[in-house]
Amino acid sequence: MSDPNASSIRPGMGEPGTTRTSHEHHELGFIRKYIFSVDHKVIGIQFMLLGLVFFVLGGLFAMAIRYQLAWPWESMPVIGDLLFPNTGQAITPEFYTMLFTMHGTIMIFFVIIPLLTGAFGNFLIPLMIGAPDMAFPKLNMFGFWAMIPAVGCVVMSFLQPGGGPGSGWTAYPPLSTIASASPGSLSAQTWWLLALTWVGFSSMMGAVNYVTTIVKMRAPGLTMFRMPLTIWALLIAALLQLFALPVLTAASMMQISDRVFQSGFFTPTNLVINQINPEGAGAAAGGQPLLWQHLFWFYSHPAVYIMVVPAMGLASDILSVHARKPVFGYKPMVYSLCSIAGLGFIVWGHHMFASGMNPALGMTFMVATMMIALPSAIKVFNWLGTLWGSRIQLTTPMLFTLGFIAMFIIGGLSGIWMAATPVDIYIHDTYIIVAHFHYIVFGGSVFALFGAIYHWYPKMFGRVMNETLGKIHFVGTFIFTNGVFYMMHQLGMAGLMRRTADPYDYESYAHLQPLNVFITISAFCLFVWQIFFVWNFFHSMFWGKRVGRNPWNAASLEWEAPSPPGHGNFDSALRVYRGPYEYADPSVEEDFLAQTRDIESK
Amino acid sequence: MLMRITVTLLMAALLVFGIVSWADYDFWLMGPSPSHYTWWWPEEMSTLGQHADNLFWLIMVMVTVMFAITMGALTYSIWKFSAKRQDKAVFSHGSHKLELLWTAIPAALLLVIAFSQMSTFAAMQFDSSMEDENGEELPVLCEIWASQFDWRFRYPGRDGRFGTNDDFESAYELVMPMRDTFGDPDKKKVVFLLRSRDVLHSFFVPHLRFKRDAVPGMTQRIWLGVDDEQLAEIMADREDKSFDIICAELCGWGHYKMSGRVRVLPDAEYEKWVDEMTALQFGNS
Numbered sequence: 001m002s003d004p005n006a007s008s009i010r011p012g013m014g015e016p017g018t019t020r021t022s023h024e025h026h027e028l029g030f031i032r033k034y035i036f037s038v039d040h041k042v043i044g045i046q047f048m049l050l051g052l053v054f055f056v057l058g059g060l061f062a063m064a065i066r067y068q069l070a071w072p073w074e075s076m077p078v079i080g081d082l083l084f085p086n087t088g089q090a091i092t093p094e095f096y097t098m099l100f101t102m103h104g105t106i107m108i109f110f111v112i113i114p115l116l117t118g119a120f121g122n123f124l125i126p127l128m129i130g131a132p133d134m135a136f137p138k139l140n141m142f143g144f145w146a147m148i149p150a151v152g153c154v155v156m157s158f159l160q161p162g163g164g165p166g167s168g169w170t171a172y173p174p175l176s177t178i179a180s181a182s183p184g185s186l187s188a189q190t191w192w193l194l195a196l197t198w199v200g201f202s203s204m205m206g207a208v209n210y211v212t213t214i215v216k217m218r219a220p221g222l223t224m225f226r227m228p229l230t231i232w233a234l235l236i237a238a239l240l241q242l243f244a245l246p247v248l249t250a251a252s253m254m255q256i257s258d259r260v261f262q263s264g265f266f267t268p269t270n271l272v273i274n275q276i277n278p279e280g281a282g283a284a285a286g287g288q289p290l291l292w293q294h295l296f297w298f299y300s301h302p303a304v305y306i307m308v309v310p311a312m313g314l315a316s317d318i319l320s321v322h323a324r325k326p327v328f329g330y331k332p333m334v335y336s337l338c339s340i341a342g343l344g345f346i347v348w349g350h351h352m353f354a355s356g357m358n359p360a361l362g363m364t365f366m367v368a369t370m371m372i373a374l375p376s377a378i379k380v381f382n383w384l385g386t387l388w389g390s391r392i393q394l395t396t397p398m399l400f401t402l403g404f405i406a407m408f409i410i411g412g413l414s415g416i417w418m419a420a421t422p423v424d425i426y427i428h429d430t431y432i433i434v435a436h437f438h439y440i441v442f443g444g445s446v447f448a449l450f451g452a453i454y455h456w457y458p459k460m461f462g463r464v465m466n467e468t469l470g471k472i473h474f475v476g477t478f479i480f481t482n483g484v485f486y487m488m489h490q491l492g493m494a495g496l497m498r499r500t501a502d503p504y505d506y507e508s509y510a511h512l513q514p515l516n517v518f519i520t521i522s523a524f525c526l527f528v529w530q531i532f533f534v535w536n537f538f539h540s541m542f543w544g545k546r547v548g549r550n551p552w553n554a555a556s557l558e559w560e561a562p563s564p565p566g567h568g569n570f571d572s573a574l575r576v577y578r579g580p581y582e583y584a585d586p587s588v589e590e591d592f593l594a595q596t597r598d599i600e601s602k
Numbered sequence: 603m604l605m606r607i608t609v610t611l612l613m614a615a616l617l618v619f620g621i622v623s624w625a626d627y628d629f630w631l632m633g634p635s636p637s638h639y640t641w642w643w644p645e646e647m648s649t650l651g652q653h654a655d656n657l658f659w660l661i662m663v664m665v666t667v668m669f670a671i672t673m674g675a676l677t678y679s680i681w682k683f684s685a686k687r688q689d690k691a692v693f694s695h696g697s698h699k700l701e702l703l704w705t706a707i708p709a710a711l712l713l714v715i716a717f718s719q720m721s722t723f724a725a726m727q728f729d730s731s732m733e734d735e736n737g738e739e740l741p742v743l744c745e746i747w748a749s750q751f752d753w754r755f756r757y758p759g760r761d762g763r764f765g766t767n768d769d770f771e772s773a774y775e776l777v778m779p780m781r782d783t784f785g786d787p788d789k790k791k792v793v794f795l796l797r798s799r800d801v802l803h804s805f806f807v808p809h810l811r812f813k814r815d816a817v818p819g820m821t822q823r824i825w826l827g828v829d830d831e832q833l834a835e836i837m838a839d840r841e842d843k844s845f846d847i848i849c850a851e852l853c854g855w856g857h858y859k860m861s862g863r864v865r866v867l868p869d870a871e872y873e874k875w876v877d878e879m880t881a882l883q884f885g886n887s
Contacts, residue, residue, distance in 0.1 A: 168852045374712060391683060423657055
């Protein structure tokens, strides 16, 4: 154990675990306090609101996709006239490609990553490690404001001729690079790439900040192995971003260069696309489309873990608090996070088993992919170990966390088929894949996020969300989520390919429409059901029950601060004596032992 | 109490439904099926696809057991370890033995899956799978050309060479012989060249469990092998003796309609078809 006195005052950072409030005599104006704020809590809530607004937009896109799949080319009642006045109130094929492209883009880059690392990363890191703020508060503010040009670029891409990019969130060239290949590749694609670059810029500033803050600003006594798993997970996610993002940025620049300056990184020779030869039109050639896939997945596979690792951390914390029991196997949990991160960099090729990549390389990626299932399995077993012999309180955060575990089990297990190359050849890009990653990202990450919002809401706003509404929200969400995504396994078994606007002309798919109608109705219900959350979220902000510092009787540091914490977070100096999960310790009367409580000197 | 019952029931329902739906293949065959297609994958009729299907079922067994254990433990815990029934939780930080156990067993299972599939994958994709006994490359039947949004198949014609005057093209329908000249069912291989004129496409034949991207700028050698007995059995009561080719990689707005068909003919009928096509495209030769 390291000496708690070892972390002394560092220039410019303030003493860890102490407050800065005493130095701040002047009250900040509204704009500095809530708009251009350098306070990590405000920035976190800004990220959260941005993410939730985009969640609605991405959800609406999903609903439109579902409508088309259930009733292809049929005119939309009520809103059809407004949205599609020139095409018989119906979705067009071009519009459909835009829908799934932007559904994926928005959900990944504007919802899940900002909510997990942006919102909860910002809000929780300083509070959970007992720091007054982030290491670089201004950089943190710029991190949020870099999202605004990203939003602007997305809006611009919708306004381009062609109505938005249409080459999927993976943007495979030459479809994405050659203007004649798709209406979305005229100019919308360039704006899309710029949006991605800005999001990367934002994530990068966040990641630098998170790593520095976690490494340098922990409260006295808070050793690495006394950190909550949320902090470990956010540290790992930040490291993944630091190492993977530069590759995506470089790749985006290469694609922009191909599109704008006619370079030929990804354009092979002798193409004839829509009767136009790109070389004849002035483009350089001699490139290789597979290069983009390697570069893109070198970022985007770690990004998949960026989208789930923080959720695992949040879930572990919520689980321990509401099960009133220490996390089972804390160190194996940390090591499995680390190995997910390590292996996460050498499995990107499993997105490319059918791409024409050298099969010997495919074999290597297959073995690495098989092995990355192991740390995920270890995490599931440890969550179950945490629950075993616990004292489960079925609060709303706990319900969503239990839902997270169930969904993660399904999504994790279905991944094993995808790693098995001969099977993957069949199921690659079918709806089984869609089912799999929605179980992880929606059933997993979004459930954990809902749990986290219900759990840390009192810390954010000083009031709790309504429990009854929360429980109604959970039950409906759980049922409809399975209604939507479970049946997609069956579509995938029948071989249904994703991204097909109207599959029913194929003999193999003609009989699948009833199943799609069922999924669509479930999806509509799932979407509408979120009203319970939206109402609860905003209503509780002003009229929820007020609570004190520690409404859940949790042991970790953030609950030592007032709810909501003022500028500088803590109003007394902190010293940490133990890990964050000391529940049910028989040596004390209460069922929890706070990290800061000194029982020996009493 | 109400919540405890509700959540336990929800989890139990997912557990039961998960096991039934994943482990019981017949469950999905009851789906509405006006044609020969079900809510499960189409019949398999290739020489190699059976290996992939077997691997699928091997994983199914392991996954179902794992699912039953983990979901079962989750459901049971929610019911059993309710706060109302316990005073205090068990004070435990973990167990080294258990960690070792649940690391070693899944690791072993995963390695079994990893190694048991290697030979099948090699037989599917390695170049050596497209050579005869002497290490010579097997002859190419035709070039598969993908472009927005159709499939074209260029045959070398009677002289067996591409780029000569007797090359002919078939659009939409890929016709291939069974090639049972070796007499050995495992050696029924027909080799193709897969190419794209414009953007990425993917050549997907569900019945043959085959999928490969057509990459512009790359010419890939691929092979398909049809099990003639399976084929005869499956096609016996069908009028249309061909089956779907599906584009499996987003290729633009018309991606959804980029379809084709495969028709497999006995060798003699195939030769007749080549004659017909030649006559059709060049007059009597």
